[in-house]
Amino acid sequence: MIIAERKPFAEIKAMLAPYKKILIVGCGTCVAVCLAGGEKEVGLLASQLKLALGVEDKHLEIGEITVERQCDLEFLRPLCDFTADYEAIVSMACGAGVQFLNQLCSLHPVFPAVNTTFIGVNNEVGYYTEACRACHNCYLGITGGICPVTMCPKGLLNGPCGGMVNGRCEVDPEKECAWCRIYHRLELEGRLDNLREILPLHPHDRTTTPGTVIHPAYKRRYGLNE
Amino acid sequence: MNFTPKILAYVCTYCTYTAADMAGSARMQYPATVRIIKYLCTGRIDIIHILKGFEAGADAIMVSGCEAGSCHFLEGNLRARERVEYTKQLLDEIGLSGRLEMFEIAASDAPKWVAAVKEMTQRVEALGPNPLRRGKHLHPDAVEQLENMVQP
Numbered sequence: 163m164i165i166a167e168r169k170p171f172a173e174i175k176a177m178l179a180p181y182k183k184i185l186i187v188g189c190g191t192c193v194a195v196c197l198a199g200g201e202k203e204v205g206l207l208a209s210q211l212k213l214a215l216g217v218e219d220k221h222l223e224i225g226e227i228t229v230e231r232q233c234d235l236e237f238l239r240p241l242c243d244f245t246a247d248y249e250a251i252v253s254m255a256c257g258a259g260v261q262f263l264n265q266l267c268s269l270h271p272v273f274p275a276v277n278t279t280f281i282g283v284n285n286e287v288g289y290y291t292e293a294c295r296a297c298h299n300c301y302l303g304i305t306g307g308i309c310p311v312t313m314c315p316k317g318l319l320n321g322p323c324g325g326m327v328n329g330r331c332e333v334d335p336e337k338e339c340a341w342c343r344i345y346h347r348l349e350l351e352g353r354l355d356n357l358r359e360i361l362p363l364h365p366h367d368r369t370t371t372p373g374t375v376i377h378p379a380y381k382r383r384y385g386l387n388e
Numbered sequence: 389m390n391f392t393p394k395i396l397a398y399v400c401t402y403c404t405y406t407a408a409d410m411a412g413s414a415r416m417q418y419p420a421t422v423r424i425i426k427y428l429c430t431g432r433i434d435i436i437h438i439l440k441g442f443e444a445g446a447d448a449i450m451v452s453g454c455e456a457g458s459c460h461f462l463e464g465n466l467r468a469r470e471r472v473e474y475t476k477q478l479l480d481e482i483g484l485s486g487r488l489e490m491f492e493i494a495a496s497d498a499p500k501w502v503a504a505v506k507e508m509t510q511r512v513e514a515l516g517p518n519p520l521r522r523g524k525h526l527h528p529d530a531v532e533q534l535e536n537m538v539q540p
Contacts, residue, residue, distance in 0.1 A: 170481075171478070171481035171482070172481065202434075202436065205436050206435055206436055206439065206478070209436060209439035209440060209443060210439065210478055210481065210482055212443055213439065213442055213443060213482045213484065213520065214481070214482040214483065216443075216519065216520040217482060217483050217484065217519045217520065219519075
């Protein structure tokens with residue numbers, strides 16, 4: 163899932179300074195799980211803003227709503243009518259959700275309340291680690307289920323590099339070398355032969371942004387078959 | 389500044405509530421500044437409950453649960469402590485520092501409850517009233533609203 167962290171309160175407050183009536187829109191999927199932008203966090207931000215402005219004897223009218231997924235038109239479209247009464251919108255979704263909301267609500271400024279950090283896993287409550295760089299070409303089948311693009315700070319496809327010392331990474335000696343982990347995992351699985359194959363250059367041309375994916379079943383619908 | 393502090397105490401029924409009850413039975417004297425909201429465990433206390441308390445105009449909020457290792461539900465008090473620490477950070481950002489504190493008071497420790505209320509009262513007297521109150525009293529419905537929030 164997508165991991166995000168809430169922006170510092172001062173930054174959010176400064177962004178909203180010119181407005182008197184705002185809508186905070188939460189997202190009930192990834193950012194809700196990582197405790198950054200779900201329904202609860204919308205309530206907390208609204209309460210914090212009310213308190214902060216109350217301390218300064220100012221007033222801000224705040225609407226709160228959380229949609230299932232801000233990155234999905236189906237859930238976002240009904241929100242558009244609802245936003246008309248507000249001067250500005252604060253989105254607590256990842257960058258994708260903020261931009262989608264911005265695209266749909268063209269009459270209002272949309273501000274992000276979280277910093278989107280990475281695609282990661284939920285180890286335990288409140289503890290998330292990066293697991294995927296969305297690199298367009300998955301090597302996990304060859305590398306024993308350990309991603310060299312993400313776990314190796316250099317993203318080497320044919321490691322380890324010369325900086326590995328006693329199985330530790332030279333960039334961060336606290337961490338195990340990703341390629342060492344890959345070697346030991348493949349050894350355990352009896353698949354060390356995988357490492358005899360030199361992986362070709364990563365297809366960086368495919369990673370040009372912004373990417374587009376159209377499911378093969380829907381190519382005709384989007385005029386790509388002919 | 390001459391004012392009577394209004395302190396909300398979110399307390400666990402298994403320990404602090406009993407301690408407060410015992411303080412009353414023993415006729416122990418302490419400032420009448422505290423309004424108690426009883427939880428079945430401090431682990432039920434959500435960050436939003438604390439913020440809503442300040443929105444309602446509380447001058448300070450004390451969260452009081454069992455001593456570490458004595459939670460009836462094993463670790464509710466530890467979770468409460470994590471939430472209180474985080475809420476303190478949120479309050480620092482707002483400018484309401486020092487108005488929230490966590491205590492650990494066992495069921496038999498009525499004197500500790502009395503000391504905790506005295507400590508919080510002194511602290512609030514030094515800090516002054518919650519700026520959101522602006523001379524008004526705690527909203528009359530605030531405690532009832534919070535109780536409804538706790539017991540749906």
